[in-house]
Amino acid sequence: xxxxxxxxxxxxxxxxxxxxxxxxxxxxxxxxxxxxxxxxxxxxxxxxxxxxxxxxxxxxxxxxxxxxxxxxxxxxxxxxxxxxxxxxxxxxxxxxxxxxxxxxxxxxxxxxxxxxxxxxxxxxxxxxxxxxxxxxxxxxxxxxxxxxxxxxxxxxxxxxxxxxxxxxxxxxxxxxxxxxxxxxxxxxxxxxxxxxxxxxxxxxxxxxxxxxxxxxxxxxxxxxxxxxxxxxxxxxxxxxxxxxxxxxxxxxxxxxxxxxxxxxxxxxxxxxxxxxxxxxxxxxxxxxxxxxxxxxxxxxxxxxxxxxxxxxxxxxxxxxxxxxxxxxxxxxxxxxxxxxxxxxxxxxxxxxxxxxxxxxxxxxxxxxxxxxxxxxxxxxxxxxxxxxxxxxxxxxxxxxxxxxxxxxxxxxxxxxxxxxxxxxxxxxxxxxxxxxxxxxxxxxxxxxxxxxxxxxxxxxxxxxxxxxxxxxxxxxxxx
Amino acid sequence: xxxxxxxxxxxxxxxxxxxxxxxxxxxxxxxxxxxxxxxxxxxxxxxxxxxxxxxxxxxxxxxxxxxxxxxxxxxxxxxxxxxxxxxxxxxxxxxxxxxxxxxxxxxxxxxxxxxxxxxxxxxxxxxxxxxxxxxxxxxxxxxxxxxxxxxxxxxxxxxxxxxxxxxxxxxxxxxxxxxxxxxxxxxxxxxxxxxxxxxxxxxxxxxxxxxxxxxxxxxx
Numbered sequence: 001x002x003x004x005x006x007x008x009x010x011x012x013x014x015x016x017x018x019x020x021x022x023x024x025x026x027x028x029x030x031x032x033x034x035x036x037x038x039x040x041x042x043x044x045x046x047x048x049x050x051x052x053x054x055x056x057x058x059x060x061x062x063x064x065x066x067x068x069x070x071x072x073x074x075x076x077x078x079x080x081x082x083x084x085x086x087x088x089x090x091x092x093x094x095x096x097x098x099x100x101x102x103x104x105x106x107x108x109x110x111x112x113x114x115x116x117x118x119x120x121x122x123x124x125x126x127x128x129x130x131x132x133x134x135x136x137x138x139x140x141x142x143x144x145x146x147x148x149x150x151x152x153x154x155x156x157x158x159x160x161x162x163x164x165x166x167x168x169x170x171x172x173x174x175x176x177x178x179x180x181x182x183x184x185x186x187x188x189x190x191x192x193x194x195x196x197x198x199x200x201x202x203x204x205x206x207x208x209x210x211x212x213x214x215x216x217x218x219x220x221x222x223x224x225x226x227x228x229x230x231x232x233x234x235x236x237x238x239x240x241x242x243x244x245x246x247x248x249x250x251x252x253x254x255x256x257x258x259x260x261x262x263x264x265x266x267x268x269x270x271x272x273x274x275x276x277x278x279x280x281x282x283x284x285x286x287x288x289x290x291x292x293x294x295x296x297x298x299x300x301x302x303x304x305x306x307x308x309x310x311x312x313x314x315x316x317x318x319x320x321x322x323x324x325x326x327x328x329x330x331x332x333x334x335x336x337x338x339x340x341x342x343x344x345x346x347x348x349x350x351x352x353x354x355x356x357x358x359x360x361x362x363x364x365x366x367x368x369x370x371x372x373x374x375x376x377x378x379x380x381x382x383x384x385x386x387x388x389x390x391x392x393x394x395x396x397x398x399x400x401x402x403x404x405x406x407x408x409x410x411x412x413x414x415x416x417x418x419x420x421x422x423x424x425x426x427x428x429x430x431x432x433x434x435x436x437x438x439x440x441x442x443x444x445x446x447x448x449x450x451x452x453x454x455x456x457x458x459x460x461x462x463x464x465x466x467x468x469x470x471x472x473x474x475x476x477x478x479x
Numbered sequence: 480x481x482x483x484x485x486x487x488x489x490x491x492x493x494x495x496x497x498x499x500x501x502x503x504x505x506x507x508x509x510x511x512x513x514x515x516x517x518x519x520x521x522x523x524x525x526x527x528x529x530x531x532x533x534x535x536x537x538x539x540x541x542x543x544x545x546x547x548x549x550x551x552x553x554x555x556x557x558x559x560x561x562x563x564x565x566x567x568x569x570x571x572x573x574x575x576x577x578x579x580x581x582x583x584x585x586x587x588x589x590x591x592x593x594x595x596x597x598x599x600x601x602x603x604x605x606x607x608x609x610x611x612x613x614x615x616x617x618x619x620x621x622x623x624x625x626x627x628x629x630x631x632x633x634x635x636x637x638x639x640x641x642x643x644x645x646x647x648x649x650x651x652x653x654x655x656x657x658x659x660x661x662x663x664x665x666x667x668x669x670x671x672x673x674x675x676x677x678x679x680x681x682x683x684x685x686x687x688x689x690x691x692x693x694x695x696x697x698x699x
Binding site for chain 1: 593594596597598599600605609612613616620623629632636639640643646647650651652653654655658659662665666669670673
C-alpha cells in the first residue's frame with residue numbers, strides 16, 4: 001500500500017499510541033505527543049495539496065477536509081498546552097506517572113478515533129470510530145480517580161452508550177433503506193454510493209432512521225435535553241480533555257449528523273431534517289444560556305457555554321441554505337478555537353488557585369495579568385462581541401435567518417443575550433476586583449491560547465479569500 | 480404462506496421480547512442475571528438460525544460471541560461482582576411491576592406500529608425482525624430508566640444491545656456485523672471492569688452523604 005496523506009492521518013496517531021504506551025518518563029512522552037500531533041496536522045494540511053484516492057472505506061472530500069484540519073490543529077495546540085498542564089499535575093501529585101503514560105497513549109487513540117470517524121466512507125465504520133473516541137474520553141475523564149471524576153465518567157459512559165446504541169439502530173435502518181436499491185453487502189453502507197442513490201430510498205424508513213440518528217449522535221453533540229453527561233465530563237476530567245471534548249469531539253458527532261442530513265436532503269419524499277435540528281438547537285441555546293447563571297464551578301460554566309454554542313451551530317445547519325451553512329461552519333470553527341483557548345486559560349487558572357470554584361477565584365487581572373487578560377479576551381470572544389470571529393459568525397447566523405424566520409431569530413438572539421450577560425456577570429468577579437487565594441505566577445505555556453485568540457481576532461476583521469471560497473464550497477455541498 | 484424457516488426465526492425473536500419482559504419484573508439481582516443469560520442464549524440461537532437461513536457463515540461468529548461472552552462469561556463475572564459488592568440481597572423497586580409492564584406493553588405496541596408501517600415493502604422476515612428488535616431496544620431502555628443499581632443498569636444496556644444485534648443480523652447481508660458485535664463486546668467488558676474496579680453501586684447519585692455534599696461542587 002502506498003503511503004498517502006489519508007493513511008497518514010490514521011497511521012501516525014496509531015503508531016504514536018503504541019510508542020507512548022511503551023516509553024517511560026513524562027518529559028519525553030509529552031514531547032513525543034506534541035511531535036506526533038504536529039505531524040498529523042501537517043499531513044492533514046497536505047490533504048489540500050494532493051487529493052488522495054477514496055475507496056469503499058476511506059474518503060476525503062471538501063466537507064471532511066475542513067473538519068480534519070480543524071481537529072488536527074486543535075489537537076496539536078492542546079498537546080502543547082497539555083505538556084505544561086500535566087507537568088504541574090505531576091508536581092502537585094494529583095496524577096501518578098503510570099497514569100501519565102496511559103494518558104498520552106489514550107490521547108493518540110482518541111485522535112485516531114476522531115480522524116477515522118471523519119475520513120470514514122462507510123457509515124458502519126464511522127459508528128465504530130465514534131464509539132472508540134467516546135470510550136477513550138470516558139477513560140480520560142475518570143483519570144483522577146476521585147469520587148466525582150468516577151461518577152462523571154460513569155454518567156458519561158452510560159448516557160454515551162445509550163446514544164451510540166440509538167445511532168447504531170439508525171445506521172441499520174439506513175442500510176435497510178438502501179438495500180433494495182443498491183443490493184446486499186458492503187456497498188449499501190458506503191457513503192459515496194448511498195448519496196448517488198438516495199433519491200430512490202424508501203422515505204418512511206429514512207425518516208425513522210434520521211430520528212434515531214438525531215437522538216443518538218445528538219447525545220454526543222450535547223444537545224438539550226440529552227446533554228446531562230456534558231457538564232460533569234468537562235468539569236471532572238483533566239482540562240486538556242475538556243478542551244478537546246468541547247473543541248473537537250462535539251464537532252465529530254455533529255459531522256456524522258450533517259452527513260445523514262445531506263442524505264435525507266437528497267430524497268424529496270423524506271421529511272425535511274431542518275426543523276428538527278432547528279428546534280433542538282434553539283432549545284439547547286436558550287436552556288444552556290439560563291444554566292450559565294448560578295454556576296459555581298468555572299469549568300462547568302464553560303461546559304454550558306459549549307452547549308449553548310452547539311445549539312447555535314445546529315440551528316444554523318438546520319436552517320440550511322448556502323449562507324446559513326456558511327455561518328454554521330464558521331461558527332463551529334470559531335467556537336472550537338475560542339473554547340479551547342478558554343479552557344487553556346482556565347486550566348492554568350485552576351492550577352494557580354488550586355480550585356475550580358468561582359467563589360474562590362477573584363482579581364486575576366491583578367494577580368496573574370497574562371492569564372487574566374487572556375481569559376477576559378476569550379470570554380469577550382465567546383460572548384460574541386465585535387470585532388472578534390464569533391461576532392462575525394453569529395451575525396451571519398442571525399442575518400441569514402432573519403429574512404426567512406424572524407420569530408426564530410428573536411428566540412435565538414434572546415438566548416445569545418442571556419448567555420452573554422451570564423458570562424460577564426461571572427467574569428466580573430473572576431477577572432477584576434481584589435485578588436484572593438494563591439497568587440503565584442503560573443508555569444504556563446501561553447502560546448496555544450494566544451495563537452487561537454489571534455486567529456479568532458483576525459477572522460473577525462479579515463478572512464483570506466481562499467478560506468471564504470472554501471467554506472462557501474462546503475456550504476453549498478451541505479445543501 | 481410462510482415457510483418453516485420464517486416461523487422459527489419469528490419464534491426466536493418473539494421469545495427475545497418475552498424474556499425482555501421477564502427482566503422487567505425481576506427484583507432480585509441473581510434472578511435478573513439468570514434471566515439475562517437466557518436472553519443472551521436465545522439471541523445466540525436466533526443469530527445462528529439467521530446464519531443458517533441466510534447462508535452467511537460469518538454470522539456464526541456473532542452467535543458464538545453472544546453464546547460464550549454474553550450468556551456465560553459476563554453473567555459469571557457479574558455474579559462474582561454482586562457477591563463482592565455485597566448487594567446480592569438488594570431488592571429494587573423504583574417503579575412497580577404493574578406500571579413497568581404496562582409501559583413495556585405500550586413501547587412494544589409503539590415499535591410495532593412504527594416499524595410495520597414504515598417497512599411495508601421490505602421482505603417479511605427482516606420486517607418483523609426489525610419490529611421485534613426495536614421492542615427489545617426500547618424495553619432495555621425502559622429497564623435502564625427504572626433501575627437504580629449499576630449492575631442492573633448494565634444488564635439493561637446489554638439487553639438493549641442484544642436487540643441491536645438482532646436488528647443487524649436480521650438486515651440481510653449487512654456488512655461489518657461481526658465487527659460491530661466485537662466492538663460492543665469490548666464496550667461491555669469495559670463497563671463490567673469499571674463496575675468492579677470502582678465499586679459503583681448506584682447510578683448518578685450515591686449513598687454516601689458526605690460525598691453528596693460536595694457533589695459536583697455545585698451545592699454548598
